[in-house]
Amino acid sequence: MTDSSQQKQDQTRRTVLAVDNLQTRFMSRGPALKAVDGVSFSIGEGETVALVGESGCGKSVTAQSLLRLISPPGQIVGGHIYLEGDDLMTRSQSEIEDIRGNRAAMIFQEPLTALNPIMTVEKQLAEVLHRHHPQRRKEARAQVLDMLQKVGIPDPEGRLRAYPHQLSGGMRQRVMIAMALLSNPRLLIADEPTTALDVTIQAQILELMRNLCSQMGTALLLITHDLGVVAEMADRVIVMYAGRVVEEAPVRTLFAQPAHPYTRGLIQSTPNLATHQGQLVAIPGLVPTLADLGDVQGCKFAPRCSMATDKCRSEDPPLQTLGPDRAARCWYADEVMQTVSAQA
Amino acid sequence: MAEPQELVRVTGLKKHFPLTSGVFRRTVGAVRAVEDVTLSIRKGETLALVGESGCGKSTTGRLLLRLIEASAGELMFDGQDIRTLDRRALRTLRRDMQIIFQDPFSSLNPRMRVCELIAEPLKFHQLARGRAEVEAEVDHLMNIVGLAPSHRDKFPHQFSGGQRQRIGIARALAVRPRFIVCDEPISALDVSIQAQVINLLAQLQQDFGLTYLFISHDLSVVRYVSDRVAVMYLGRIVELADTAALFEEPRHPYTAALLSSIPVPDPSLERKDRVILTGDVPSPSNPPSGCPFHPRCVHAQAICRQEVPALRTVARGSGRPGQVACHLAEDLDLQGIPTTEASA
Numbered sequence: 306m307t308d309s310s311q312q313k314q315d316q317t318r319r320t321v322l323a324v325d326n327l328q329t330r331f332m333s334r335g336p337a338l339k340a341v342d343g344v345s346f347s348i349g350e351g352e353t354v355a356l357v358g359e360s361g362c363g364k365s366v367t368a369q370s371l372l373r374l375i376s377p378p379g380q381i382v383g384g385h386i387y388l389e390g391d392d393l394m395t396r397s398q399s400e401i402e403d404i405r406g407n408r409a410a411m412i413f414q415e416p417l418t419a420l421n422p423i424m425t426v427e428k429q430l431a432e433v434l435h436r437h438h439p440q441r442r443k444e445a446r447a448q449v450l451d452m453l454q455k456v457g458i459p460d461p462e463g464r465l466r467a468y469p470h471q472l473s474g475g476m477r478q479r480v481m482i483a484m485a486l487l488s489n490p491r492l493l494i495a496d497e498p499t500t501a502l503d504v505t506i507q508a509q510i511l512e513l514m515r516n517l518c519s520q521m522g523t524a525l526l527l528i529t530h531d532l533g534v535v536a537e538m539a540d541r542v543i544v545m546y547a548g549r550v551v552e553e554a555p556v557r558t559l560f561a562q563p564a565h566p567y568t569r570g571l572i573q574s575t576p577n578l579a580t581h582q583g584q585l586v587a588i589p590g591l592v593p594t595l596a597d598l599g600d601v602q603g604c605k606f607a608p609r610c611s612m613a614t615d616k617c618r619s620e621d622p623p624l625q626t627l628g629p630d631r632a633a634r635c636w637y638a639d640e641v642m643q644t645v646s647a648q649a
Numbered sequence: 650m651a652e653p654q655e656l657v658r659v660t661g662l663k664k665h666f667p668l669t670s671g672v673f674r675r676t677v678g679a680v681r682a683v684e685d686v687t688l689s690i691r692k693g694e695t696l697a698l699v700g701e702s703g704c705g706k707s708t709t710g711r712l713l714l715r716l717i718e719a720s721a722g723e724l725m726f727d728g729q730d731i732r733t734l735d736r737r738a739l740r741t742l743r744r745d746m747q748i749i750f751q752d753p754f755s756s757l758n759p760r761m762r763v764c765e766l767i768a769e770p771l772k773f774h775q776l777a778r779g780r781a782e783v784e785a786e787v788d789h790l791m792n793i794v795g796l797a798p799s800h801r802d803k804f805p806h807q808f809s810g811g812q813r814q815r816i817g818i819a820r821a822l823a824v825r826p827r828f829i830v831c832d833e834p835i836s837a838l839d840v841s842i843q844a845q846v847i848n849l850l851a852q853l854q855q856d857f858g859l860t861y862l863f864i865s866h867d868l869s870v871v872r873y874v875s876d877r878v879a880v881m882y883l884g885r886i887v888e889l890a891d892t893a894a895l896f897e898e899p900r901h902p903y904t905a906a907l908l909s910s911i912p913v914p915d916p917s918l919e920r921k922d923r924v925i926l927t928g929d930v931p932s933p934s935n936p937p938s939g940c941p942f943h944p945r946c947v948h949a950q951a952i953c954r955q956e957v958p959a960l961r962t963v964a965r966g967s968g969r970p971g972q973v974a975c976h977l978a979e980d981l982d983l984q985g986i987p988t989t990e991a992s993a
Binding site for chain 2: 340359360432474475476503504505506507508509511512528531533534535536537539556558560561570571572573574575576577578579584585586588591592641
């Protein structure tokens with residue numbers, strides 16, 4: 306387990322999820338692709354941790370691995386996933402099924418594909434409830450109604466008989482959230498929950514998730530590519546690049562003083578409404594695909610990094626602890642932090 | 650100072666798509682995608698057209714290029730009425746007006762090589778004669794948009810999203826247009842690549858004196874690229890003003906709500922009195938009476954439910970001009986996003 310997750314446990318906040326050296330690979334004709342390559346982090350009760358990165362960085366595969374939702378050719382080949390101390394890697398398939406949707410739940414980007422199109426809202430929600438807490442239909446209905454009200458669905462009784470296609474995108478995402486929170490999970494994993502929604506609806510859904518998770522003390526793992534969403538939602542941030550954690554920091558520290566050149570590049574290339582107009586600083590080069598990375602020696606970000614030296618191109622930097630809750634995978638993390646504060 | 654010259658002028662533009670039903674395709678209604686749009690675009694400027702999905706912004710862009718025919722209204726390009734042009738004249742005109750699409754995956758023919766894709770518009774408009782001339786021009790264009798000459802013989806699927814968007818831009822530039830409609834040109838790209846494409850578009854505008862209509866749902870991006878912004882809601886322009894004025898002093902409640910919904914990538918920013926809109930965007934096939942925004946507007950009064958507000962000039966506190974379609978524009982105290990100095 307990493308230093309930071311151990312420190313977390315000493316604090317008052319109870320650790321809900323601890324991931325230790327998770328490795329997920331996709332078998333291909335060539336060498337296996339390391340989609341998740343030794344990822345470790347933890348989330349405390351009531352805490353929101355954002356997992357950030359661009360397409361193909363392994364953030365969604367990490368999320369799916371946590372609930373063991375990886376199917377061939379993908380495979381979790383190493384590491385431990387502790388949910389409230391239980392190692393999920395040692396559980397049987399049926400034990401995992403008892404945990405999914407119960408102690409840990411997940412919501413996805415596109416609720417239309419995640420909901421069953423031929424089941425009414427009531428049936429889908431009652432099914433989840435019944436799976437984990439068998440009870441009478443009347444009681445189940447009361448609980449479902451209560452949850453639909455909590456997620457702000459207008460006229461919840463009328464919506465019980467609705468099918469997913471009869472609901473708007475925002476309403477569907479609310480139904481998904483209701484379904485995920487029905488059995489009061491300790492951990493909620495949200496994979497790009499608002500990416501498919503319009504900005505005014507996104508604001509509604511983010512506020513809803515924030516309120517519900519803080520009321521229920523749910524640990525939230527928020528997977529997103531949008532730094533604006535990160536700034537508004539997260540307590541701590543984990544930045545991924547090429548299947549690995551490249552930086553971890555509390556949210557304010559991350560934005561004020563990033564320690565990895567990739568994090569700094571992401572922040573500088575994100576348009577910010579509140580700062581004044583000027584040129585955006587782009588990160589040169591392309592977002593790498595896993596297949597490209599096989600032959601990159603040294604730091605995986607070096608080909609796109611303006612600070613890269615010969616050392617970066619030959620030696621792979623480890624994830625170094627920089628302070629409480631802070632770590633970065635860069636040989637020159639101290640310099641990166643200094644240049645940022647000098648610019649400010 | 651002389652009045653800047655207009656390149657495009659649109660008056661009372663309408664587009665209704667008929668809704669049909671039954672075996673005889675009887676018309677049972679209409680989707681009022683664009684309902685009375687009046688605007689002008691000045692030579693050399695970037696006018697942004699923003700709004701949520703279904704507000705009619707893309708339809709407006711296509712109407713301007715006559716890719717679809719308007720139901721009513723006047724369309725002027727460089728002083729010429731383009732609604733009356735015959736096919737041949739339109740073909741000549743198309744050299745002046747180009748479009749860049751959102752999805753670089755579906756807008757390029759997958760069976761054509763990059764050099765063929767870029768040569769196609771050159772040949773179609775007979776802008777280069779003979780193989781040598783065409784090839785020289787293709788190389789030149791690839792160089793302009795930042796594609797390595799070694800990519801000439803590759804197919805679109807061999808490129809990343811950002812590179813494909815560069816191919817799309819090269820195709821648009823091939824005919825040396827004066828006006829380009831950019832329809833969500835960066836929405837499908839990763840953050841670090843978005844900044845590359847934005848900077849490229851800005852550079853090209855400077856080098857070739859281009860005029861852009863920049864269609865986007867992302868106001869943070871619009872803040873960076875545009876000179877003026879038009880906000881659309883349910884087929885109408887609700888506010889149009891200089892970019893800084895619109896962001897700092899919105900005069901339409903919808904603009905204020907949009908600005909307030911956008912997550913800002915700065916966790917230290919305290920945002921007071923956030924307006925979170927309730928409800929969804931109404932259907933354009935059954936728009937509400939009066940002001941299209943009144944069902945979601947917290948300021949709505951009796952007059953808003955009865956009369957459609959006209960787009961009229963309304964002064965701002967700072968004296969910056971702009972047009973607003975709101976009955977109450979003078980009386981509302983709306984919050985914008987103050988511009989702070991850029992930090993690191």
